[in-house]
Amino acid sequence: MKPLVPLGTLGLSCLPILFSGCSEADDHFVPWRFAHVADIQVGSPRSFRFAPAWNENWRTARGQIIALEPEFLLVGGDLSRDGSIHGFELEAIKADLDSLPFPCHVIPGNMDTGNKHADRQGARGDRDDLLLNVTSEQLEQFSSVFGPLWWSFVQKNLRVSAFCDMIVGSGLPEEAQLWEWLGAQKKAVPAAHHIWMMHYPLFVDRPDEGNWDIADSNHYLDWYFTIDEPGRSRLLQLFIDTRTDRVITGHVHCRKDHHAHGIAFDLAPATCFAQWQDRWPDGDPTLGFYLYTVYSDYIEKTFVPLEKVSSRPGYGPGGHPKPAERDYSRAWEKEGD
Numbered sequence: 001m002k003p004l005v006p007l008g009t010l011g012l013s014c015l016p017i018l019f020s021g022c023s024e025a026d027d028h029f030v031p032w033r034f035a036h037v038a039d040i041q042v043g044s045p046r047s048f049r050f051a052p053a054w055n056e057n058w059r060t061a062r063g064q065i066i067a068l069e070p071e072f073l074l075v076g077g078d079l080s081r082d083g084s085i086h087g088f089e090l091e092a093i094k095a096d097l098d099s100l101p102f103p104c105h106v107i108p109g110n111m112d113t114g115n116k117h118a119d120r121q122g123a124r125g126d127r128d129d130l131l132l133n134v135t136s137e138q139l140e141q142f143s144s145v146f147g148p149l150w151w152s153f154v155q156k157n158l159r160v161s162a163f164c165d166m167i168v169g170s171g172l173p174e175e176a177q178l179w180e181w182l183g184a185q186k187k188a189v190p191a192a193h194h195i196w197m198m199h200y201p202l203f204v205d206r207p208d209e210g211n212w213d214i215a216d217s218n219h220y221l222d223w224y225f226t227i228d229e230p231g232r233s234r235l236l237q238l239f240i241d242t243r244t245d246r247v248i249t250g251h252v253h254c255r256k257d258h259h260a261h262g263i264a265f266d267l268a269p270a271t272c273f274a275q276w277q278d279r280w281p282d283g284d285p286t287l288g289f290y291l292y293t294v295y296s297d298y299i300e301k302t303f304v305p306l307e308k309v310s311s312r313p314g315y316g317p318g319g320h321p322k323p324a325e326r327d328y329s330r331a332w333e334k335e336g337d
Contacts, residue, residue: 029296032156035070036197037061037289038250039270041111042093043081049316051081054272056310061271061289062100064307068291071155072102074162076250076268077109077199084114084138090145095208105153106146107162109199109250113138115224116200117170117321122214122223127320129214134166139174149174150181154191158294161185162197168231178235180189186241193299195246196239201267202227204249204279207236207260221276225252239263245299248290252276255284255303264301266290271306 040058043050065073075097090112097104110116114134122129142164143149150163163182174272203209212223219317227235239247239261246264253270254277274285288305315330328334335336 014068018128029157031293031295033068033070033291033293034072034155034158035065035068035289035291036074036076036248036268037065037264037271038076038199038268039078039109039272040075041074041078041081041270042089043314044086044089044092044095046088046334047082047083047086047316047331048328049224049314049318049321050332051272051314053310053312053314054081054314056116057271057287057306060306060308060310062096064304065289066101068304070102070291073097073100073104074160074197074248075104075106076162076248077107078111078250078270079109079232079270080112080121083108083112083142084110087141087145090142094145105151105160105162107197108135108139108142108149108164108166110134110147110166113142113164113166116166116168118326120214120216123217123220124323128322131322132320134170134172136172136174139164139167139172150178152185152188154189157192157296158299159188159191159194160197161188161194165198165200165227165235168235175235180262182235182238185238188242190243192296193245193294194243195243195248195299196244198235198247198249200227200251201225201249202232202235202265203258206258207232221279225276236261246301252279253285254279255286255288256282256334258281266301269303 041054042058075328079093084089115132117133136183139149152161156205163178167178204226211228214223238315244263246266248266248268250268252267255269256267258265268290269288271287277285286305287309288303291302291304293300317325
């Protein structure tokens with residue numbers, strides 16, 4: 001293995017490190033790296049909306065990640081802008097990721113499969129929360145392209161586990177299958193370190209916060225960005241029982257660190273666009289990705305900002321537009337062109 005290039009020579013800034021349960025370092029252990037990126041939202045000019053700047057930002061991040069030579073890449077959801085609607089967007093980003101010079105491990109985000117479950121319409125009049133619920137058909141579409149919706153593997157001294165968390169609380173048939181698999185992970189062979197990857201953050205401020213009210217306009221986004229109880233407590237206990245070092249999440253498009261129960265909760269940055277930076281006084285909306293260096297007794301997290309951010313204009317509405325607002329006549333490319 002090549003010696004690691006000192007991060008300072010690459011213009012990167014190291015964030016606080018988290019120590020695992022190991023008592024001392026192994027002087028003969030060779031540190032290694034992996035990268036994590038989320039919310040790239042690569043779209044298509046065949047859609048009713050297209051943001052070419054986001055595609056260009058992904059190409060920038062992609063080049064930077066390749067240059068860092070990680071052993072693998074984790075993609076924490078929202079690979080596509082409208083993959084939950086257009087399967088061809090999922091197929092396109094799958095081909096892109098498959099061409100990387102290292103393995104890529106993926107979970108879906110809500111833009112790829114539909115949102116977390118809502119049992120009623122929320123406070124936002126510009127979207128239909130019930131229509132946006134994740135469905136079995138959308139899950140099948142994603143898994144037909146990318147494979148299993150949950151998985152775990154061991155690389156050297158690290159176990160990585162991940163799952164599609166939009167299923168939690170959905171009542172879909174896939175949810176019972178997910179909980180069965182999650183329970184089985186408590187018996188998995190442990191490694192020196194264990195990280196979990198989800199798309200939604202487990203909580204906004206602290207694990208014991210109550211469920212946010214979807215109908216409260218002041219807290220709609222708190223509801224939209226987190227996991228509801230009782231699923232949240234079940235997942236937290238799972239992380240504790242599986243000796244988790246870190247839980248890495250996306251969805252928020254704002255970098256923020258939480259710590260609870262000896263676990264680091266890394267809210268990852270996006271590469272497409274920033275949002276919700278005013279939710280916390282220390283939230284950082286800078287676009288980029290994470291690079292993790294794994295040592296024998298700790299994991300070091302480094303934030304890598306994008307070298308350049310595109311401002312190229314596109315077309316179409318943002319957010320979660322209702323079907324009537326999806327005007328395909330504006331598409332830059334038509335089916336069959």
